[in-house]
Amino acid sequence: MPPKRRNPGANAKSPATPIDAKQRALIEQQEQLARKREQLERVIKEAPKKAEERKKLRQEELRTRRVDATVLIDRRFDTATTAGALPRRRHKPLRSQQRQARLVFLALLCGLLVLVIWLWSVWRW
Numbered sequence: 001m002p003p004k005r006r007n008p009g010a011n012a013k014s015p016a017t018p019i020d021a022k023q024r025a026l027i028e029q030q031e032q033l034a035r036k037r038e039q040l041e042r043v044i045k046e047a048p049k050k051a052e053e054r055k056k057l058r059q060e061e062l063r064t065r066r067v068d069a070t071v072l073i074d075r076r077f078d079t080a081t082t083a084g085a086l087p088r089r090r091h092k093p094l095r096s097q098q099r100q101a102r103l104v105f106l107a108l109l110c111g112l113l114v115l116v117i118w119l120w121s122v123w124r125w
Contacts, residue, residue, distance in 0.1 A: 093101070
């Protein structure tokens, strides 16, 4: 009588192979990613609602405080907020201004040199 063949998948108590362990780990990872994706999709769907709620709360707060219209900030024409609030850079001096500053520096340096020579001649040690 020939020996009976065993079906490898039929026995549930068969020892786990490294491939099976890796497959289970991949399945778990896939499930975690699916849960994370669902959570992020939920957050994306709720974002406009939350923004609308915040806007309504702010409007209600402004109404309850009864703030003057002069205190409220009109951001429609505010260039600092619409342009991304970029800091203003100092302008580079023009060439004529640079030349003038260089001449003033040289004149002062020559004056200092003359003063030092005069003081040296007066106070000879």
